[in-house]
Amino acid sequence: MEQQRNSIKNKGGRPKKEVKRDQLVxxxxxxYERRIIESKAKNVNLTVSEYLREIALKAKINYKNKVLSKEILSxxxxxxxxxANLNQIAKKRNSNDxxxxxxxxxxxxxxQRIKDLAVEIKSCMS
Structure with a gap:
């Protein structure tokens, strides 16, 4: 009877969480940045971890996917x-050859090719 009562009895301690946060980033x-983040977290009554998690998971960042044209990539x-060619020439000149x-x-x-490219780039950007 005593043994049965002990097995039913709550062992105590903190209850298990459904989702355990065990990953550290x-x-x-x-x-200065840390103080700002701590202040913002305090203003909304959250810990720094909770605040950063909320911001990271729910905030939306507006960014434009900037695609470079084929000309610019070329x-x-x-x-x-x-x-690379100029670097090889400079290396040779620096060794007094x-x-x-x-x-x-x-x-x-x-x-001449660099000058031509500069003109082409300016015309593309205009």
């Missing part, structure tokens, strides 16, 4: 290629 703030690729005639011609071509 670390976020770094400046001291310009970017060309500029990256030219930058003289440019041979072929490298000088390549440098002139790169320089």
């Amino acid at each position: 670390g976020v770094k703030f400046t001291l 310009f970017t690729g060309q500029l990256n290629h030219l930058a 003289e440019l041979n005639p072929v490298e000088r011609a390549e440098l002139k071509v790169c320089t």
Whole structure:
């Protein structure tokens, strides 16, 4: 009888939660940002965790998906290629090697192509 009473008896302690929040996400703030967040959470009577969770899950952020045109992507690729070539030339010059005639011609071509790209980019942006 005593044993039966003990098994029915509540063992005490905090009741189990239906959904256990056991995942931690670390976020770094400046001291100023932290104080602002703490203040806002206090104003709405929430803990910082509850406040950030509410904001993250329910807030809507309006953003426009900015799609770059094919021309801009092409310009970017060309500029990256030219930058690599110019970097190789600069590395050679910085090691006190003289440019041979072929490298000088390549440098002139790169320089002209960069000027042409700059004009094309300006015309696309206008």
